[in-house]
Amino acid sequence: MTFDERVFYRNRRVLITGGLGFIGSNLARRLVDLGAEVLVVDSLIPDYGGNLFNIDGVEDRLTVNISDVRDESSMNYLVRGQDVIFNLAGQVSHVDSMKDPYTDLEINCRSQLSLLEACRKNSPRVKIVFAGTRQVYGHPDSLPVTEDHLVRPVDVNGINKVAGEYYHLVYNNAFGIRTCSLRLTNVYGPRQLVKHNRQGFIGWFIRLAVEDREIELFGDGSQVRDFVFVDDAAEAFLKAGASEECDGGVYNIGGTEPLSLRDLVQKLLGVAKAGRVRYVEWPPEKKRIDIGDFYADSSKFTRTVGWRPTVSLDEGLTRAVTFYREHLEHYVGDA
Amino acid sequence: MTFDERVFYRNRRVLITGGLGFIGSNLARRLVDLGAEVLVVDSLIPDYGGNLFNIDGVEDRLTVNISDVRDESSMNYLVRGQDVIFNLAGQVSHVDSMKDPYTDLEINCRSQLSLLEACRKNSPRVKIVFAGTRQVYGHPDSLPVTEDHLVRPVDVNGINKVAGEYYHLVYNNAFGIRTCSLRLTNVYGPRQLVKHNRQGFIGWFIRLAVEDREIELFGDGSQVRDFVFVDDAAEAFLKAGASEECDGGVYNIGGTEPLSLRDLVQKLLGVAKAGRVRYVEWPPEKKRIDIGDFYADSSKFTRTVGWRPTVSLDEGLTRAVTFYREHLEHYVGDA
Secondary structure (H helix, E strand, C coil): CCCCHHHCCCEEEEEEEECCCHHHHHHHHHHHHHCCCCEEEECCCCCCCCCCCCHHHHHHHEEECCCCCHHHHHHHHHHHCCCCEEECCCCCCCCHHHHHHHHHHHHHHHHHHHHHHHHHHHHHCEEEEEEEHHHCCCEEEECCCCCCCCCCCCCCCHHHHHHHHHHHHHHHHHHCCCCEEEEEEEEEECCCCCCCHHHHHCHHHHHHHCCCCEEEECCCCCCCCCCCEEEHHHHHHHHHHHHCCCCCCCECCCCCCCCHHHHHHHHHHHHHHCCCEEEEECCCCHCCCCCCCCCEECCHHHHCCCCCCCCCHHHHHHHHHHHHHHHHHHHCCCC | CCCCCCCCCCEEEEEEEEECCCCHHHHHHHHHCCCCCEEEEECCCCCCCCCHHHHCHHHCCCCCEEEECHHHHHHHHHHCCEEEECCCCCCCCCCHHHCCCCHHHHHHHHHHHHHHHHHHHHHHCCCEEEEHHHHHHHHCCCEEEEEECCCCCHHHHHHHHHHHHHHHHHHHHHHEEEEEEEEEEEEECCCCCCCCCCCCHHHHHHHHHHHHCCCEEEEECCECEEEEEHHHHHHHHHHHCCCCCCCECCCCCCCCEEEEEHHHHHHHHHHHHHEEEEEEEHHHHHCCCCCCCCEEEEEHHHHHHCCCCCHHHHHHHHHHHHHHHHHHHHHCCCC
């Protein structure tokens, strides 16, 4: 079943955790245009992706509340009266999670419980859409990966993210808080963190191309991935938030066309008409948490809400490169 | 491949977290007899299962250290020089986890990270056997349940237990700390907590029979379960701790013969020659986290180390009833 989320969100009260971050801010901008009353919550922890420039131009059409999802009192207050919560706050660095597993636990597990407990007590009729990750599958047994694939995370971040997802499902089933989870594959596009390379490679690669620098690929760059342009990802959240059919479910959000990192970089260098590539040996701390080839089967979500990715990689990379060429100063800096 | 753990454990240094608890203490007693140097760590948190009477008669042949696995400093010290760690400390009440999810998170997630980090820094060559649970599977799709079944926990405890298990596997794969997890089905026998009924039903039922009281079964008592006598469970830990083939794996530890709770209680009442049964409606807070029928396929563990359950339900129940008749005063009390 499909529906028109343009109508659904008009005058709806929507809270976005991690709303100054990459996907959160793109979603916030979209919701503002749809006439929603948007409350953006973000902790602005350095290095995590929140960036006030991400809401440049729409700051007067939404409300920003700087606070941490781990802060139970704030969350108890902020969730009240919300119709939909897009729950995107998180620590997303896999490498960091292996160096400091406790912080990852606090943010990706404890804060999810805080949010869910806040809703159970203060906003039991809200709908929550959780930002999950394809990382929970680990090394795939077969491709494309469906939601029936075993969960087998390869790092602490993947474990805590799946625990956070499971909490949402349990609160749906046991307490009637309506929730679902979108397991996102590699998302890219404007407003992504590109200050450092610990939050995934694609934003970093785009920055290097824009700066006419060298991109390092590990091994022979033959690992296959799929990529979702951020507008497609935002659309997936909108559809999930407006759909009752999704409640209690997990859904893969995959990209348009799987390809090797080698081919991705060639495409990016062609679009940017800048940058170059170099092949280097795998660093051991990355190799041991790498998952080999991965691309997702999103047909369950397509069947449920009619979503499918629409922005081709050529178009998406062009839009991303154009954005960072114009605004790079707001995305580099002290990191 | 099978082997003789009687030789393996002689003079080995073994640490048991939760070692004053039900399975931990039975395992400790066994290890003392095998000539191991046993260090038992337990927090003795009221209501959690730790009980000094559990080591009655062997207290001079092992070392007891009262501390909490959440205490990083203690763990950093205690793991040093150990050959094998049996990691059984945990909060095991499903109902409690739905009322106080944070405490469950602290004990079942954070403390597992503490132990693993302590080993990574101070005892990297140790072998760890983690006490997992069949609860991680949730409502089974098919029976018997193998390790290829999706993980789909139905309550916060199940989520945190599986996160704790995943941490062990990630530390095995990423950091070379050798670990494995045993997903235990319903374990029963001497030294189980029977003060209250929030840690599973079977110990509670045995207590009620011994006290000639009424056992309440929910619905028609037709749910099927399998049961492992604690000596068989202890044997599974011994084999896993001594086997390199297990490293990095998860294994179901199932019982001898699945049967309905109705039939289980009939058998128990026959063995005890006391007690009676009454059928009552499902309490909603239990119904919503019930998992229907469940029994495990343990053939993967049988193939790997040659373990299989050997104590029949008739014999196990007889031994349990005899034990509690003799020692009940040490297992009831202030709860």
